[in-house]
Amino acid sequence: MxxxxxxxxxxxxxxxxxxxxxxxxxxxxxxxxxxxxxxxxxxxxxxxxxxxxxxxxxxxxxxxxxxxxxxxxxxxxxxxxxxxxxxxxxxxxxxxxxxxxxxxxxxxxxxxxxxxxxxxxxxxxxxxxxxxxxxxxxxxxxxxxxxxxxxxxxxxxxxxxxxxxxxxxxxxxxxxxxxxxxxxxxxxxxxxxxxxxxxxxxxxxxxxxxxxxxxxxxxxxxxxxxxxxxxxxxTQHTADVRNLIINERQFLEQQISLIPGLELISGSQANIFLLRHKQKDLFQQLFQRGILVADFRQADGLEDMGFVRITVQDNNKNLKLLKALQRI
Ligand SMILES: Cc1ncc(COP(=O)(O)O)c(C=O)c1O
The missing domain is CATH 3.40.640.10 (Type I PLP-dependent aspartate aminotransferase-like (Major domain))
Known part of the structure; x- marks a missing residue:
């Protein structure tokens, strides 16, 4: 991206x-x-x-x-x-x-x-x-x-x-x-x-x-x-990339908010955000569907809360992630 x-x-x-x-x-x-x-x-x-x-x-x-x-x-x-x-x-x-x-x-x-x-x-x-x-x-x-x-x-x-x-x-x-x-x-x-x-x-x-x-x-x-x-x-290239990523982040966050069971830490101003599933181990669920995300399940200050860190990618990859999330 x-x-x-x-x-x-x-x-x-x-x-x-x-x-x-x-x-x-x-x-x-x-x-x-x-x-x-x-x-x-x-x-x-x-x-x-x-x-x-x-x-x-x-x-x-x-x-x-x-x-x-x-x-x-x-x-x-x-x-x-x-x-x-x-x-x-x-x-x-x-x-x-x-x-x-x-x-x-x-x-x-x-x-x-x-x-x-x-x-x-x-x-x-x-x-x-x-x-x-x-x-x-x-x-x-x-x-x-x-x-x-x-x-x-x-x-x-x-x-x-x-x-x-x-x-x-x-x-x-x-x-x-x-x-x-x-x-x-x-x-x-x-x-x-x-x-x-x-x-x-x-x-x-x-x-x-x-x-x-x-x-x-x-x-x-x-x-x-x-x-x-x-x-x-x-500077133009940086501005173009910035706009693309912001649009993709908004799209991803909005789509995720429609999927039951998921909990997103809102308010991110970067190309990353934390996400978890209320009942299931999200890292494992995504891994089983061929998607590797950053594992924050035991990160310092987040122990046992079940979070993974999502990085906003290009539209194709974001759609792939959304598809996997919808199947959990
Ligand atoms: C918050 C933060 N600071 C610094 C770095 C290191 O970045 P750099 O590639 O500039 O060494 C990273 C890398 O992931 C990071 O997440």
Whole structure:
């Protein structure tokens, strides 16, 4: 569904052997400029990474010592906890709840701020929109947390591709005034380029200066940089894909709501959402019908609730999923 820009294929086809011989630009200047142009920020606010995965791994190494605390809102992307534990960090859990469709509300924000003010708390992990729920954090609550937290706030926005770029770009403005925040973005999701491993962090120039000191000089390859630049410049393609996926998500959610027995976590603003069956094991039921979905039955914060995560695909695949769901 998230097919990459045709402009990226042109780059690939026009590659010459000589392009493969030189080391990449260690400052990734052209890549930073392309990111800066796309998001209306300055290149000094950007640190490129080998997928956001690299930053998720590096940041706890920079920020945490053994026994330090990191706040995680559950359920969320498992890598935050994994990267924290690897550094010997203590995970502080703030739970969202099923009755509220796992929304990040005012009470969640208040708990996060309170926890961030406890001694030895160095990181707050946020995911916006959240994986696996697709729920967003409103710009007001995000601003509140970043302004009031006494810890470094990492805002993973890898799934922000379906949101209105005008409003998400406005949120990035917070990095101009706050040094305790880093926004993570990536070409892996809506832009359909997970294979080239291009992500980046957006932060205050002083924050970026520190992170850049720890970045490997060649963490993004020449080839990946060239492809990424072509994708970043093709804003029309991203807009087209965004509209297609939003339409498909609405279609899928509306059709699912007509099928008895299914319960969908509504409100997703991403290309993913949680789904379960009220009586049956949905993962097994779909598996038996030849459809493999992401298994969240024992995910942290969702234990024994029976959820699977659905990813919105192209119309053919969505129809295949719907057919299987109707037969359960
Ligand atoms: C919430 C979230 N953040 C980060 C990543 C890592 O993405 P990348 O390909 O940019 O490393 C993923 C991958 O699935 C993800 O779901």
């Amino acid at each position: 998230s097919s990459c820009s045709p402009k990226t294929k042109e780059v690939f086809q026009n590659l010459k052997a000589a392009d493969l011989q030189e080391y990449p630009d260690p400052n990734a200047t052209e890549l930073k400029n392309a990111i800066a142009n796309r998001f209306g920020i300055s290149p000094e606010m950007i640190t490129p990474s080998s997928g956001t995965d690299e930053l998720i791994d590096t940041l706890p190494r920079l920020l945490l010592s053994k026994g330090d605390r990191a706040v995680i809102i559950r359920p969320t992307f498992f890598r935050f906890g994994e990267a924290t534990s690897r550094e010997g960090g203590e995970i502080i859990k703030v739970d969202t709840n099923l009755e509220n469709h796992f929304r990040f509300d005012e009470s969640t924000a208040r708990q996060v701020i309170e926890q961030s003010r406890q001694p030895k708390t160095d990181i707050v992990w946020l995911c916006n929109p959240n994986n696996p729920t697709g729920q967003i954090i409103s710009s007001e609550l995000l601003k509140w947390v970043i302004s009031e937290a006494k810890a470094f706030v990492i805002v993973d926005e890898v799934f922000s591709g379906l949101l209105d770029p005008t409003s998400t770009n406005k949120t990035l403005e917070l990095a101009k005034t706050h040094q305790n925040v880093l926004f993570l973005r990536s070409l892996s999701k809506v832009d359909g380029l997970s294979a080239i491993r291009i992500g980046w962090g957006i932060g205050h120039p002083k924050t970026i200066e520190l992170i850049e000191k720890w970045r490997l000089p060649f963490n993004t390859s020449t080839l990946a940089q060239k492809i990424a630049i072509a994708a970043l410049e093709d």
